[in-house]
Amino acid sequence: MKNGPFSRREFIKRNSLTGLGAVLAPSVLASVPAPSLPTKPFSSSLNEPLALLGGKPIRAKQWPVWPIWKPETDEKQLLEVIRSGIWSRAGVVTEFEAQWAATVGAKRCLSVVNGTNALIAALAQFDVRGGDEVLVPAYTFIGTVAPVLATGAMPVFVDIDPETFQMDPAKLEARITPRTRAIIPVHILGLPVDMKSILAIAKKHNLVVIEDACQAHLAEINHQKVGTFGDAGCFSFQNSKNLAIGEGGAIVSNNDAFMDRCFSYHNYGNPYGTVSGVIGIGTLMQGTKLRLTEYQAAIGLALLKRLDAETTTRNENAAYLKAKISHLPGIVPYKLYDDVTRAAFHLFPFRFHQEKFKGLSRETFVKALTAEGIPCSKGYAPLNKMPYLDDAFKSKNYRKMYPKEALDFKKYVERNACPQNDRICNEEAVWLTQNMLLGTRQDMDDIANAIEKIYGQADKLLAQK
Template identity: 65%
Template sequence: MTKQLTRREFIKRNALTGLASGLPLSLIANHASQPAILGGQPAWNKGSWPIWPQWNPETDEKELLSVIRSGIWSRATAVTEFEKRWANAVGTQRCLALVNGTNALVTALAQFNIQAGDEVIVPPYTFIATVTAVLSNGALPVFVDVDPETFQIDPAKIEAKITPRTKAIIPVHILGLPADMAPIMAIAKKHNLIVIEDACQAHLAEYQNKKVGSIGDAGCFSFQNSKNLAVGEGGAIVSNNNAFMDRCYSYTNFGNPYGTPVGSVSTGSTMQGTKLRWTEYQAAIGLAQLQRLDAQTTLRNENAAYLKSKIKDIPGIRPYRLYDHVTKAAFHLFPFRYDTQQFKGLSRADFLEALRAEDIPCSSGYTTLNTQPFLAETFKSKIYQNSYSRELLASHKEHNHCPQNDQLCKEAVWFTQNMLLASRNDMERIASAIEKIYQNAEKIKTRSKK
C-alpha cells in the first residue's frame, strides 16, 4: 500500500515541487490547509480506512472449514464452545447464542414474564430494536430522557416514570459507552424491577471493572455485521440466573426442555416457544473474531481518547463524556455533539458533507425514536387496546416527551468503530479535517447557499 503522508509531509513535499515549478510556497500551503470541499487536498483516502469486518484466512478458516465439512451445521459443539467463551469473556455463568440481538431482547423480556399490561423503561437514544422488543411482548415502552453529555439514559429521571405497571428497566449502553449502572441498579432494587442490559453495541465494555451485560439480571448482545464482534447476524443472552437461562433455551428451541437435542421430535414441549437457534458456522466465525476482540477493544479505547484530546478544544465540538465509574468503553461508535453557532452557522448537514469531502466517513446518527409513527400504529392493535386505557395510549407521545434527546438528535455526529482501529496519525487527520472546516466555516456556508 502506498504510504499516506501527514499534512506536514504533504506540504513539505509539494512545497519543494512548487518551488521547482516557480509556484509560491504560500499558495501551496494554502491549498493543503483548504478544505477539500473548497478545492483543497482531502485529509485522507476513505479506501484506506481499516475494512470491517476483518477476516484472516490463515488463522480464521480452519474452524469454519472443519464445521462446513462435518455436515453438522445446526446447533452443536461449536455453538456450545462459543457460549462458554462468551460467558467467560463477559463474566457470567451462562450464555445462550441465538439468531440476533433483537430476539435476544425479545426472549429475555418474555422469560422474565414481561407481557401485555406491563411497562418497560427505555431510553429514546437507541436503535429501534430496543423498543420493538418491548412491543413484541405486548408491553408499553416508557421513555426516560438522556444525559446529552454521555448519550445515555439519565438515572436522575427514571423514578419519575415508574408506575405500578412498571416491571423492568432496559439501560442501553448505546454507542458502546456504558450507562451509569450503579444508580440504575439501586432504583431497580428499591422498586423491585428487572434490569435487562442492552449491551448490543458494548462488547467488553466495563463499569466498575465489571463487563456490561453482567451487572443486571440479564444482558443482551448483537453480533450483526457492523458490531465489534461481527458474525453477520447473531446475538446472545448472558445471565447468572440458571432457571431464567433454562427457560430462554427452551423458548428458542420450540419450547422443548433445556438440554433437548436439536431435531428432537419426541420429547414434548413444556412451554410455548419458537425457533431462534444459532448455526455451527456462525459460531465458528464468532470464535475466530473473539480471538482478537480484546486487543481491538484496547486499541479503540486508546485511539478514542487520543482523538478526543485532539478535538475537544475546537469550538463547537463537544465529545462524549464517560461516567466516573466506567473503566472501559467499547466504542462501537465515536460520538460528539456539533454546535452550528460556533461554526458560523454552518449546518450539521453541511458540516458532514465537508467532512465526507475530506474522505472522513461520518453520520448524524439516530433520529428521535419516541415520536416515530410506528408506536401509534402499534397501539391501535387489539392487544394494546385491550390491555391499556385509551387515555394512556392517546397521551403516550405527550407523556414521553424527551427534550434533551430531541436536541441531541440534532447535534450528534458519529464515527464508526473501524476508524478507531487505524493509527494515531489517522486520528490526527480526522482532527485536522475538523479544524480545517472550522477555520473555513464561513466560506463553506457561503458555498452551500449558492
C-alpha cells in the first residue's frame, strides 16, 4: 500500500472477495456468510472538505437506537407482571434463568442485580478472600476488578495480546504466586479469550476460573458458548449490553453445590438446596440481597427472543466492515482466535497507527471520524495504574490483611506493568459501539468511506496545527 491517497477503484479491488479471505479467520468464514461488496460508483463525498474543517459530513443519518423496544411484541408479559403486583423475585425470574441457562448451554443460572455483583458472588462462593490474589486482564472495565477488591483479594494484572485485545496466556504464568487463587478471563468487547490455553494453565496450578462474559452474550469457541468453559461464567444485562434490561446480571455453572451457595448468598444467606440446616435455624451463611425483579426478567425474556438474530447481524456486518477497512494504511482491525466460531461484538475495535496514517494523531482522528457522523471513542484507560487501587490499599482492612510492602502503590504499579495494554489504551484503540453493527451494509460503507476520506485529507488536518 502506497503511503498516499488511492483511488476508489483500487480500494474496491483490494477489498474484493479474494482479499476478504486473507483478513478473516477460517472459523469466521465458516460461520458468517461471505459479504458481497457494493458496486456503486465512486462517491464524490470523499473529495468533500472534512467535516472537522467545515465540510459536509459523510453521514447525517441516525444510527440504530439502543436498546430496541417493540411495544407490539415486547410489552405483553411486562404489563401482566406490572398489573399482577408480584414484582419481587418469583416465577418470571425463574423462567428467565431457565431460558438463559438453555441459551448459553449451562445447567444452572442465577440472576442477580448486575454483572459486578455476579462476579462478587462467584468469587465469594469459591472462597476467594483477603490474602488471595486474582489474575485479571489489564484491558477491561472497572467492573471486573472492583469485585476482586470487594472480597478483600488482591488483583494482579496480566498484559494483553494487542491483536485480539484479550488477556495473553503467554504472560499468565509469570504472574502466578503461592497466593494466586483464581483467574478471571474477560471476553472483552465481546471477542472470546483463548480459553483453551488459560484452562490448561489453571488446571496445572489448581486455580479457579470465573469467566467474565459480561460483554460476550452468545459468543462461541468451537460452537460452545463462552461463560461455560470455566468453573462459572458471569454476564451483565446493563443498558448498553447486547441483552439490555437496564441493570441485571447472571451467574451460570454446572456445579450444583456452587450454584446453591450463590442462591443462598443472593438471598441473605438463607437456606437453599444443599445449603440447608435444622428447620427454624434461620440464616446459615454470610450473604446479601441481590435478587432480580419480575419486571426486569420480563424485559429480558422479551429481548432474548431477538438476541440470536441480532448477534448474527453484528457478526455479518463486522466481517464486512473488517474487510472494507483492513487494507487502509494505519487501520488494524481486531483479530479472532482460530477456534472462535462466533463473536458477540459488543464493540467493534481496531488499532490506529499514527505513523502509518500520515502522522495524524489518534485524538484528531477520533474527532474527525465523529465529525463525519461516525461516533467512536478511544476506549479504556489503563486500570492497573488508577488511584482506586491505592485507595483500597490504604484501607484499614487491607492494612490488616497484607504486609506493608505489598501495599506500596508505586511498587505495585511496577510489578503490574503491562506495556502492551499501555500502548493500546494510550495510543491505538478505537471503538465503534454494537448498535452501529445493527445497521445496513450502506451504514458500514459510511464508516469505511469516512475513514478513507480522513486518510485522503489527513495533510489538511495536520496543516491546522
